[in-house]
Amino acid sequence: MTQATVAPFRGQAESDERPLPSAADRRSKQSLLFALPKGRLAQDSLSFLERAELSIPTDTESRKLILPAADGSIGFVMAKPRDVPTYVEHGAADLGICGLDVVRETDRAVYEPLLLPFGHCRLSVAGPAPGSATAHVENPDAAGLAVKPASSAQLDGTPLRYMSQPRIATEYPRLTRQFFAERGVNAEIIALGGSVELGPILGLADLIVDVVQTGTTLRMNGLVEIRTILESQAVLIVNRASYQLKAAEINRIIERMRLLTT
Amino acid sequence: MNGHVPFGVADYFWEEANMRQGLLDQLMETFRGWGYGDVIPPMFEFDSTLSAQYDDRLRSGMYRFLDRDGSTLSLRPEFTTPVARLVGARLHDWPMPQRFCYGGSVFRYLEPQAGRQREFWQAGGELFGAPDPAADAEILALTATALKVAGLTQFRQIVGHIRYYRSLLEALKIDPQQTQQLQWALERKSEPLLEEFLRDTPLRTGQRQAVETLPQLVGENVDSILSLAERHIQNRGMHESLQNLRGIVDALIGYDILDSFVIDLTEIRNLGYYTGVSFEAVAPGLGTAVASGGRYDDLVGRFGPAQPAVGVALGVDRLLVARQRQDGQDAGAGQHRLQPALALPQGSPEALAQVQRLRRAGMHIQVDVNGWGLDAAFLYAAETGVRDVLVWEDGFQHHRRDERGDFVLLGPLEVGGLAGRTEMSREELFK
Numbered sequence: 001m002t003q004a005t006v007a008p009f010r011g012q013a014e015s016d017e018r019p020l021p022s023a024a025d026r027r028s029k030q031s032l033l034f035a036l037p038k039g040r041l042a043q044d045s046l047s048f049l050e051r052a053e054l055s056i057p058t059d060t061e062s063r064k065l066i067l068p069a070a071d072g073s074i075g076f077v078m079a080k081p082r083d084v085p086t087y088v089e090h091g092a093a094d095l096g097i098c099g100l101d102v103v104r105e106t107d108r109a110v111y112e113p114l115l116l117p118f119g120h121c122r123l124s125v126a127g128p129a130p131g132s133a134t135a136h137v138e139n140p141d142a143a144g145l146a147v148k149p150a151s152s153a154q155l156d157g158t159p160l161r162y163m164s165q166p167r168i169a170t171e172y173p174r175l176t177r178q179f180f181a182e183r184g185v186n187a188e189i190i191a192l193g194g195s196v197e198l199g200p201i202l203g204l205a206d207l208i209v210d211v212v213q214t215g216t217t218l219r220m221n222g223l224v225e226i227r228t229i230l231e232s233q234a235v236l237i238v239n240r241a242s243y244q245l246k247a248a249e250i251n252r253i254i255e256r257m258r259l260l261t262t
Numbered sequence: 263m264n265g266h267v268p269f270g271v272a273d274y275f276w277e278e279a280n281m282r283q284g285l286l287d288q289l290m291e292t293f294r295g296w297g298y299g300d301v302i303p304p305m306f307e308f309d310s311t312l313s314a315q316y317d318d319r320l321r322s323g324m325y326r327f328l329d330r331d332g333s334t335l336s337l338r339p340e341f342t343t344p345v346a347r348l349v350g351a352r353l354h355d356w357p358m359p360q361r362f363c364y365g366g367s368v369f370r371y372l373e374p375q376a377g378r379q380r381e382f383w384q385a386g387g388e389l390f391g392a393p394d395p396a397a398d399a400e401i402l403a404l405t406a407t408a409l410k411v412a413g414l415t416q417f418r419q420i421v422g423h424i425r426y427y428r429s430l431l432e433a434l435k436i437d438p439q440q441t442q443q444l445q446w447a448l449e450r451k452s453e454p455l456l457e458e459f460l461r462d463t464p465l466r467t468g469q470r471q472a473v474e475t476l477p478q479l480v481g482e483n484v485d486s487i488l489s490l491a492e493r494h495i496q497n498r499g500m501h502e503s504l505q506n507l508r509g510i511v512d513a514l515i516g517y518d519i520l521d522s523f524v525i526d527l528t529e530i531r532n533l534g535y536y537t538g539v540s541f542e543a544v545a546p547g548l549g550t551a552v553a554s555g556g557r558y559d560d561l562v563g564r565f566g567p568a569q570p571a572v573g574v575a576l577g578v579d580r581l582l583v584a585r586q587r588q589d590g591q592d593a594g595a596g597q598h599r600l601q602p603a604l605a606l607p608q609g610s611p612e613a614l615a616q617v618q619r620l621r622r623a624g625m626h627i628q629v630d631v632n633g634w635g636l637d638a639a640f641l642y643a644a645e646t647g648v649r650d651v652l653v654w655e656d657g658f659q660h661h662r663r664d665e666r667g668d669f670v671l672l673g674p675l676e677v678g679g680l681a682g683r684t685e686m687s688r689e690e691l692f693k
Contacts, residue, residue, distance in 0.1 A: 009451045009453065009477035009478075009480055009528070088549070089549055090549045090550075091547065091548055091549020091550070092549070109531070109550075110450075111450055111451040111452075112450045112451070112452045113451050113452060113453055114452075114453060114454070115452075115454045238451075239549045240544070240549065240550070241544035241545070241546075241548065241549050241550065241551070242549070243451070244418050244420055244524045244526070244544055245416070245418055245544060245545075245546055247481070247482070247524075258453075
């Protein structure tokens with residue numbers, strides 16, 4: 001079955017676009033607000049919007065919080081990636097782009113019509129590589145609370161459910177808890193704001209859950225991937241009310257983006 | 263005592279309290295105008311009663327506590343279930359249809375967001391004992407009317423029919439995991455997830471086409487969407503749900519509200535206890551629904567003889583936020599704030615008798631109880647936004663604050679010289 005068989009949400013049945021009631025006309029033309037993630041996905045998001053022939057802000061380095069598109073049709077806010085789904089759920093922004101990992105972790109009530117062809121990565125469980133120095137670092141304070149796997153060398157082929165309460169450092173506490181809970185493991189989640197690779201090195205955690213693109217960072221820190229929790233890529237998200245209230249404008253954007261995704 | 267309040271509740275005072283109470287009054291008055299009678303269910307009930315509805319999210323968000331005899335009680339998270347209990351258990355032999363309206367606090371243990379604390383206000387109406395599409399149409403039209411009364415001009419009502427989706431599931435005969443996959447795709451309006459479902463799930467051609475068509479069953483063109491859906495009917499349930507929607511749309515023609523309609527047969531997020539039509543109203547500037555409702559024919563029967571029922575609940579707090587965003591910032595800035603006149607009786611019993619007469623005529627008047635002189639009275643009046651000061655000198659002398667903030671003597675108080683805070687002027691406050 002090819003992808004082309006699925007019609008877009010809101011398809012041909014909408015072809016005869018009905019004008020809004022006159023009172024609403026003026027406001028319906030108000031521009032959309034688009035939330036984009038700062039950091040890793042920022043440049044890819046902007047180039048993608050450009051390829052989709054959507055007007056993008058000319059000066060993204062500006063200190064202004066809301067950046068108008070070059071033609072004024074759309075406003076952009078550059079937000080912390082984690083905040084993008086929040087902005088969109090609350091309707092502060094009509095649309096947003098962020099990673100699927102963030103959408104699943106924040107679990108906000110938004111529509112997510114399209115996956116976008118960039119920002120590919122995976123959310124993985126990783127642990128100390130067999131025989132690596134980090135596997136042997138002992139932290140006397142943190143050790144001994146739970147039965148640990150006899151050797152991390154076994155982790156690769158060993159069901160995670162054999163682990164008694166592993167301590168897991170992550171920026172993704174919700175997905176991590178869920179992943180281990182599904183396997184009957186009541187993991188001890190250590191939520192960090194970044195640099196989770198440090199967890200096993202310092203003896204803070206047995207394992208980590210983090211996004212992996214090439215695996216270089218993991219290798220440099222003596223860690224190996226054990227399981228994949230989620231294959232992630234960029235995703236377009238839409239506020240549920242805006243989807244209906246600004247249907248015409250939002251559909252125009254979805255249509256243009258879809259041309260680049262199929 | 264630190265004077266804090268718990269997370270999720272709030273104090274409302276001054277103009278904000280006025281606006282909230284005023285909006286609730288207007289909504290209730292609208293419902294009454296459609297023949298809906300007031301009902302005041304208890305603030306808390308047995309947990310088992312309130313859990314009779316099926317919405318897991320709602321159920322997990324209830325405030326529960328123990329009664330002294332050990333039974334579990336819950337604060338009401340909504341009004342529909344208590345009213346359904348009342349009708350099922352006590353009013354089942356009263357002639358149908360029965361119409362009820364309500365307004366007040368409900369409680370949900372959720373993260374507060376714009377226009378919703380953990381205690382928030384709902385107003386709504388429920389119509390029992392009428393299975394006909396005309397009843398669904400009445401609730402939809404009543405919702406649109408209430409939203410207009412609340413001052414919203416650009417809302418949309420997104421109308422779905424849960425039976426269409428449930429019947430499709432019956433036709434597909436897929437396992438729970440596949441059902442979950444389809445539900446996820448539809449809830450998120452995700453094309454990739456729907457493609458994935460179709461890749462993973464073997465279906466007969468007709469069924470596959472019915473699923474492939476789902477995303478197109480969203481939009482403003484009610485007639486063409488229903489026609490398209492009718493071409494992919496798999497069983498009696500899907501047929502009947504579409505017939506039902508057509509009936510509702512036909513019954514709505516006279517109400518002239520169809521231009522705010524959006525059909526969305528993939529909107530299945532708020533399954534709750536609905537059995538037929540279900541809808542949400544959205545307004546610009548607010549990412550979440552300001553009203554939601556639908557048909558729930560199975561709920562009353564849990565408490566007594568079954569009765570068909572359909573109803574709607576509006577979020578008063580969210581309506582206020584939506585109206586404020588629609589009208590711009592200045593609408594909430596208190597420019598309409600009109601304080602009651604301040605009367606200085608100067609120790610005269612006659613003055614108080616006169617104040618009583620003025621109050622009976624609808625004037626809002628506060629009487630000086632501190633024995634103030636003019637200067638103290640003017641100072642207090644100026645600081646609290648009082649415009650009119652009445653000073654007794656064998657009859658009230660009327661002082662009014664001018665644009666510069668000085669009080670000017672207008673002379674003896676004349677009939678009609680005071681703005682009253684009657685129902686009439688309260689309505690003016692809102693327009």
